[in-house]
Every structure is written in C-alpha cells, then in structure tokens.
Amino acid sequence: MKKNNPLSMIMFIFVWVGSLMAITACDTSTTKLEWEHIYDEAETYAGPSTIFEARDGGYIVYDYSYVPNQSMLMKIDNQGNPLWQDIFDRDGALAFRETTDGGYLMKSIQAKELLLKKLDENRELIWQATYTVSANEDIKSSMWTDDGGCVISGLVDNDPEADTAFIVKLDALGGVEWKTTPENDFSILDCQASDGGFIAMTKTETEDGNQFWMHKLSASGEFLWSNIVHETAITRLPLGNVTFAVRTLYKFRDIKPLMAGGFIATGAIESIYMSDEGDIEKDNSSFVMKISDSGELIWRKSFMAQLGYETSYLTWKYAKHVIETVDKAYVVTGYGYKTGPDGAVQTLWMAKLSTNGVVLLDKKYDTDSEEPDSTGTALSATQDGGYIVAGLKGNSNRIMKFID
Numbered sequence: 001m002k003k004n005n006p007l008s009m010i011m012f013i014f015v016w017v018g019s020l021m022a023i024t025a026c027d028t029s030t031t032k033l034e035w036e037h038i039y040d041e042a043e044t045y046a047g048p049s050t051i052f053e054a055r056d057g058g059y060i061v062y063d064y065s066y067v068p069n070q071s072m073l074m075k076i077d078n079q080g081n082p083l084w085q086d087i088f089d090r091d092g093a094l095a096f097r098e099t100t101d102g103g104y105l106m107k108s109i110q111a112k113e114l115l116l117k118k119l120d121e122n123r124e125l126i127w128q129a130t131y132t133v134s135a136n137e138d139i140k141s142s143m144w145t146d147d148g149g150c151v152i153s154g155l156v157d158n159d160p161e162a163d164t165a166f167i168v169k170l171d172a173l174g175g176v177e178w179k180t181t182p183e184n185d186f187s188i189l190d191c192q193a194s195d196g197g198f199i200a201m202t203k204t205e206t207e208d209g210n211q212f213w214m215h216k217l218s219a220s221g222e223f224l225w226s227n228i229v230h231e232t233a234i235t236r237l238p239l240g241n242v243t244f245a246v247r248t249l250y251k252f253r254d255i256k257p258l259m260a261g262g263f264i265a266t267g268a269i270e271s272i273y274m275s276d277e278g279d280i281e282k283d284n285s286s287f288v289m290k291i292s293d294s295g296e297l298i299w300r301k302s303f304m305a306q307l308g309y310e311t312s313y314l315t316w317k318y319a320k321h322v323i324e325t326v327d328k329a330y331v332v333t334g335y336g337y338k339t340g341p342d343g344a345v346q347t348l349w350m351a352k353l354s355t356n357g358v359v360l361l362d363k364k365y366d367t368d369s370e371e372p373d374s375t376g377t378a379l380s381a382t383q384d385g386g387y388i389v390a391g392l393k394g395n396s397n398r399i400m401k402f403i404d
Helices: 006-021
Strands: 032-039 050-053 059-065 070-076 082-089 093-098 104-110 113-119 125-132 137-144 150-156 164-170 176-180 198-205 209-217 223-233 235-239 242-257 263-275 278-291 297-304 306-308 313-324 330-340 343-353 359-364 374-381 387-393 396-403
Touching: 050 093, 050 387, 059 093, 059 396, 104 137, 113 150, 125 164, 198 242, 209 242, 223 242, 223 278, 223 297, 242 313, 263 313, 278 313, 278 330, 313 343, 313 374, 330 387, 343 374, 343 387
Parallel strands: 050 374
Antiparallel strands: 032 396, 050 059, 059 070, 070 082, 093 104, 104 113, 113 125, 137 150, 150 164, 164 176, 198 209, 209 223, 235 242, 242 263, 263 278, 278 297, 306 313, 313 330, 330 343, 330 374, 343 359, 374 387, 387 396
C-alpha cells in the first residue's frame, strides 16, 4: 500500500487553515487611480527603491541596476510626465533624499564604508564624505534622520560568544555626532521615533514559542526600554504517524511613526513545520500592527492565504511597505502571488486600513493584464491625501498615483 508523505500534506493543511482565516477581499474606500506612468521598457532597472513628493511639486524617483551597475534619478511632474533624468555610477547607492536648499543627498554603503554625496539642484556634486568602520565592525543597516543626517548600525565581531552592536550618528555634512555600543543586540534599527529616538525590533525564541520585542533608544543612542509587542505559541499538528511542531514567526519589513504617536508596522507571517523528517518554512500571510508609543500592541490584522476551490488557485499576499496618509489612514503595498494548474502569477497588491484597523481596501491589480507580473517596490504619501506607488509591471517599471 502506498503511504502518504506527511511533508507533502503540509501544503494542503496550510491552505485549508489559511482559507478559513482569510480576510475577505473588499473595496469600501473611495480610492481611485489618478494616473499611471510606464518607463524603462527595456527592463534595465530593478524597480524604484525611493519615491517622494518634491518640495516644488512633482515627484523624485530613484532606481538602480546591477548590469550595467548604474543609478537613475528622475523627476516627474504631478501627472507622471518626465521632467528630467540623470544616470550615473551606482557606487552601491541605497537611497536619496531632498535637502532644504533644493539639492539632494545620496547615501550608499560599500564594504565597510558609508558614503554621503551632496548634489545641487542640477545634480552636480558639491561634496562627499565617507565614514569607515573598523576592521572588526560590519554595517547592517542605515537610515535617514529627521535632522538631515543619518544613522548607521551594525555588529562588532570581537566576542565569539555574542555579537556586540554599534550605532553611529552622522550629521548632514557626514561628520560624526556620536557613537555608542548598546548592551543589547541592536545591530539593525527599524525607524526613527517622532521624539528623535530610535526603534529596533527583535525576536526571542523560547521553548514554547516566540516573543517579538520593540526596543526604544534615545536620540543619543541610550537604551530606554523594551516591551513584548506580540507572542506566538508552538502548536502541534498530527499528520499520519508524524506530529509537526508549528512555530509561527512575524517578520517585520517596514515600520513607521504615526503623526498622533505610536507606530504602524507590516511584514510577513511565516510558519515553520518541524519534525524528525525535516522542516518546511512557508510565508503564508501578511500582517499590519498598530503599536503604542510604549510598545503595546493596539491591534493586529492578518491577510491570510486564500484558496479558490473552483479554480484550484492559491493566492498569497506579501506586504513590503506601509505608510500613513494625510487623512491618517494606513496603506500597505507589496504583491499577491497566485499559484495553480497553469503556473504562478505575481500581481501588485494593496490594502488600506482605518485608524482602528478596519480594512477599507484589499485589492490585487493587473489580474487581467497580458503582462501580469507586477509588484510595488516603493510607496509614499502625498500632500493631497493620496499616495504614490512605484514598482514593476512585466518588463517595465511603473508609477501609479492614487487619490481618495
């Protein structure tokens, strides 16, 4: 008699459970697409990593490519029409920001160096500054700060038993303001709080499950407090002669401070099915969390996988970015991934939630397109109460402006 492989049954069980818990797709908001702009039909670039509203109107877009190794900085007007475009050596560039004088600041990391380049309004180089970490330090993250500078964080590999973190604050000219080595492993900072401090999200595994922590550091890098935002317990799932221990992980991908205080966060929920015959890891859904200033969970919404019983297609939703709009709603973007008998299709997915967690929009785009593979790679709120999404569609890059 042929025996069923318990590992092969995990997908079926996961889909069944996920479909029961899924949020029903909805669109109760007044959100509409205002315009759409397609560029880079030659598939040169990887998808914008930065988009924001310019001080004098229009939008700034930063994109990059690996082959050739170059960066592209583009400005479009408020209808998506290109105004100018510059291409230059990438130099490991990560992000751009606009400065108060109408110029730009570029941030990049190469090996053990962080490089800042100041450009004028015509994108001409004014100055550049480099911060180099020591031989036993590795940079893990960097972010812009509200005062015009940036902060970098990483690990010091001088302890074989446990890594020690370091945090360095640079001013708007690339000069070092301070450096600290906190006792906890804050090698990756997730966002800056509204009071100028910093937030780090970490995970602790226990015998019974997982604890997901929020840590607060002051504006000078001093540790202030830690709090458990969420906990998950290991569950047991018997399949035939094998019982799986299911460990659920929350992977924070984006977190932003809110105008009225607190934070909004999004990411993936991953289930790990563990047994003596092997482990299976599955990103099976996405989450949105609203968190207080003191690290207390206010509410949490999950967007679970959905199974179309008539079509035998399974749809996953991957959240990558979250923002707060001017009207204080929360917008999430990423992509939906649909698998089934005819293969896999990836489409742009967006959700919008109210301040109390009511789902106003849960929608996939490009489902009827001849080039359906699409995703959102950058997201920004606009002053008119809308938001702008940049990403990929088929072989091209795309920018979409939405408004309520």
